[in-house]
Amino acid sequence: MQLNFDKENFRSRCSVSCALEIIGDKWTLLILRDSIYRGYTTFSQFRNSTEKIASNILANRLDKLVAKGILTKTQNEQNLLVFDYELTKMGKELKLVIEAIENWSISNIKGVNKLKDIPKFDKQRN
């Protein structure tokens, strides 16, 4: 699956600008970080993540990511109350973007934690 410029009414045709309209907000890349690097799939995993996103914002961002084809939403087979949000091919490819951001961060901000040093799941859950 692929997005199409003509169906999205972006504000400009610039590749960077279009991508930022999809992933360039305060929370979306953090959700994707959790999905890609920590393996989170459920609403409450994302909600309880480090930066404490509000549930209404989270629901909104998950919806948008599903609508854009970056995540899929499926009912969990073990627990029917739970939905799993999982990366599509498009979503997995964003790993390179997050990697680039992390590399810049590590080089230029003293004292930050690397993603690989963070436990898959925060202590207070599960």
Next chain:
Amino acid sequence: MQLNFDKENFRSRCSVSCALEIIGDKWTLLILRDSIYRGYTTFSQFRNSTEKIASNILANRLDKLVAKGILTKTQNEQNLLVFDYELTKMGKELKLVIEAIENWSISNIKGVNKLKDIPKFDKQRN
């Protein structure tokens, strides 16, 4: 020069989260795109760029980027009314982030323009 986690009061110590608090808003990466890929340096060059940022937002973002050490601000020697905003080493290193975003965009959004295909300066200016 380098930023320091302990002096910035970021909301978490995650490398990605910290970086996003600096560059992860709707406009900042577009300003940096213009600086890195188009060689823009002045307020009006940035203001007249493709996506038409409002002048108050632009002023705010330029101030923040200067404060964080990503751009420098110096008075132009030819025209003393003009200031030049130029990339520091930290700023130049963000090219890799923008590149990663562009690569993702080109792979996943049909019909976007590549940065190298965009003229250095938009027609209506200068």
Next chain:
DNA sequence: CCGGATCCTTGTCGATACTG
């Protein structure tokens, strides 16, 4: 418990007009 929805307050955006 789980995945939201709703309400409400505060903050930010963005357009326009204006100033030194």
Next chain:
DNA sequence: CAGTATCGACAAGGATCCGG
């Protein structure tokens, strides 16, 4: 030219509530 001032609209964020 490089910003400020103002103001309405909208989004963020926090708290709480709710159906399954």
